[in-house]
Amino acid sequence: MKLLNNSxxxxxxxxxxxxxxxxxxxxxxxxxxxxxxxxxxxxxxxLPAGAWTDDTAMSLALFHSLxxxxxxxxxxxLQEFCEWMENGKYSSTGKSVGIGQNTFWTLNExxxxxxxxxxxxxxxxxxxxxxxxxxPVPVLFSNDKPKALKIAIEQSFTTHSSNxxxxxxxxxxxxxxxxxxxxxxxxxxxxxPNDMQFLQDxxxxxxxxxxxxxxxxxxxxxxxxxxxxxxxxxxxxxxxAVLLAVNLGDDADTVGAxxxxxxxxxxxxxxxNKDWLDLLxxxxxxxxxxx
Numbered sequence: 001m002k003l004l005n006n007s008x009x010x011x012x013x014x015x016x017x018x019x020x021x022x023x024x025x026x027x028x029x030x031x032x033x034x035x036x037x038x039x040x041x042x043x044x045x046x047l048p049a050g051a052w053t054d055d056t057a058m059s060l061a062l063f064h065s066l067x068x069x070x071x072x073x074x075x076x077x078l079q080e081f082c083e084w085m086e087n088g089k090y091s092s093t094g095k096s097v098g099i100g101q102n103t104f105w106t107l108n109e110x111x112x113x114x115x116x117x118x119x120x121x122x123x124x125x126x127x128x129x130x131x132x133x134x135x136p137v138p139v140l141f142s143n144d145k146p147k148a149l150k151i152a153i154e155q156s157f158t159t160h161s162s163n164x165x166x167x168x169x170x171x172x173x174x175x176x177x178x179x180x181x182x183x184x185x186x187x188x189x190x191x192x193p194n195d196m197q198f199l200q201d202x203x204x205x206x207x208x209x210x211x212x213x214x215x216x217x218x219x220x221x222x223x224x225x226x227x228x229x230x231x232x233x234x235x236x237x238x239x240x241a242v243l244l245a246v247n248l249g250d251d252a253d254t255v256g257a258x259x260x261x262x263x264x265x266x267x268x269x270x271x272x273n274k275d276w277l278d279l280l281x282x283x284x285x286x287x288x289x290x291x
Contacts, residue, residue, distance in 0.1 A: 004291070006270055007264075007268050010263075010264035011139050011176060011180065011265040012063070012135050012136070012264070013264060013269055013280070014242070014259075014260030014261055014263055014264020014265070015056060015059050015261045015264065016257075016280055017242060017264075017272055017273075017277070017280065018055075018242045018256030019052045019055040019256055019257040019260070020039055020050050020276070020279065020280065021246045021256050022246035022254070022256035023043050023047055023053050023252075024036070025043060025247075026044055026045075026053070026251065026253045027251075028249045028252070029250065030248055030249035032249065036247055037243065038275070039275075039279045047093065050279025050280050051093060051283045052097075053098035053253050054097060054132075055132040055257040056257065057090040057096065057097070058081060058084065058132070059133040059134075059135050059136060061077070061084050062080075062134075062155060063136035064289065065080050067136075067140060067289075071147075072151045072154055074116040074154070077158060078107065078110045081103070081159070082111060084096055085099055092283040100127055100129045102127050102159065102160060103159050106118040106119075106158075106160075117157050118161040125164075126160075126164045126220060126222070127162075127165065127220065128219050128220070128223075128258070129160060130156035130157075130158075130165050130166070130221075131221055131224060131258055132224070133155075134173060134176075134258075135176070135261045135264075137151050137169075138172075138176035138265070139180070141177075142176075142177050142181060145174070149174065152170050152172075163198050164198040167197065168198075168199060168224075171192060171193075171225065172225060172261070174193065176261060176265045179266050180265050185232065189229075200222060202226055207233075210230060215248065217251055217252065224254055224255055224258055227245065227248060228245065228262055229262070231244045231248075232259060232266065237271065238263045238264060238266075238272055241262075242256050242259050245260075
């Protein structure tokens with residue numbers, strides 16, 4: 001595969017930066033904490049500043065699996081996810097941090113029976129766990145959008161038996177591929193398919209003019225996707241977008257991670273705060289994977 005460009009690297013690192021910024025205030029109600037303006041230590045998992053959670057770890061597992069297989073090998077991908085869950089591979093702390101209930105159940109079922117697609121967990125399947133890790137798909141297959149969209153959907157079903165989550169991944173993938181290939185934010189949004197069945201008013205742009213109090217930052221994939229789109233649309237730089245995202249609170253790390261994917265692809269690696277990147281390096285983010 002070719003060397004990654006500024007936009008592609010920005011998408012991957014944007015995810016990690018958004019995750020690490022949001023981790024200290026994950027699970028905190030909106031406006032119940034001092035606004036985040038830099039990477040901080042602490043939070044529910046008591047992480048050092050610049051450490052990441054499941055969002056980034058699973059994105060690194062997905063990146064590695066897609067790269068070595070030159071496409072999606074579901075068994076290999078699930079094995080890599082299990083390596084993270086069980087042994088802390090791809091983690092910044094040496095152990096898995098922040099695994100969601102749905103993903104935990106699915107990976108244990110894979111270990112037990114070898115099943116390659118998640119079984120339904122009712123509305124729990126509509127979580128944001130497959131969207132949060134998406135970046136490697138549009139990054140590695142930006143020159144083949146149909147392939148990227150197919151993989152975006154299929155990788156989602158490995159852990160989330162949800163048409164909503166799969167469609168959210170395809171929608172986001174479409175935007176990121178276009179951003180990597182040089183489209184503006186507005187043109188990438190305008191080019192998204194409007195025949196989506198499960199994304200409510202997101203394809204029609206219903207999120208564009210909402211006020212902050214109408215934007216939810218829960219773990220429901222529709223809420224996460226809408227919040228990330230809104231944050232990029234409301235701001236004019238990478239840093240502004242991810243800070244707006246994580247300060248929404250609740251599932252702050254994942255809203256930050258998804259916002260970071262969009263904003264990183266839009267503004268590029270060069271736009272990301274260097275102090276934040278240095279903290280990722282301090283926590284052993286595998287930058288060499290991206291080169």
